[in-house]
Amino acid sequence: xxxxxxxxxxxxxxxxxxxxxxxxxxxxxxxxxxxxxxxxxxxxxxxxxxxxxxxxxxxxxxxxxxxxxxxxxxxxxxxxxxxxxxxxxxxxxxxxxxxxxxxxxxxxxxxxxxxxxxxxxxxxxxxx
Numbered sequence: 001x002x003x004x005x006x007x008x009x010x011x012x013x014x015x016x017x018x019x020x021x022x023x024x025x026x027x028x029x030x031x032x033x034x035x036x037x038x039x040x041x042x043x044x045x046x047x048x049x050x051x052x053x054x055x056x057x058x059x060x061x062x063x064x065x066x067x068x069x070x071x072x073x074x075x076x077x078x079x080x081x082x083x084x085x086x087x088x089x090x091x092x093x094x095x096x097x098x099x100x101x102x103x104x105x106x107x108x109x110x111x112x113x114x115x116x117x118x119x120x121x122x123x124x125x126x127x128x
Contacts, residue, residue, distance in 0.1 A: 009087045013089045020096060021084045026060030027066070028113040031037070033059075036121035 034052040037045045045051050061082075071082025085091070085099055100106060 005107050010089070013087065014095050015125055016096065017068055017086045020083075020093075020100075021067055022060045022062035022099070024097075025028065025081055025083075026063040027056060028110075029106045030059045030063070030121060032113070032116050035117065039120060041127075 034045075034056055037055075038052065045055065048054075067081050068076060068087055071078040072084070075082065083100060085096055088096065091099070
């Protein structure tokens, strides 16, 4: 007897896709942008309480909403950020993450984000 895997509900799959774009692509990139803005002392951004956290949350959310929609329409412009694997309804959440991590460019992206955020954090901490 063979068991067929039932595809997930469309809403649940969209939520997983949204969470993956926010957590794996949006937050690391826009954290770096926030650190650069702090480093150049952007007063309208740095002076506000929780300004960086609000900025990162809003822009990461916008990134996660726009990328799955525009990525298939403009593959040349979104070739670095669009990941069709995130929207695959046949995969579980952990399978999506593990297959994304298995791509050859992913470790390089994660390592470059880590080094950039570390260097920017040292620069921002040195200003205080």
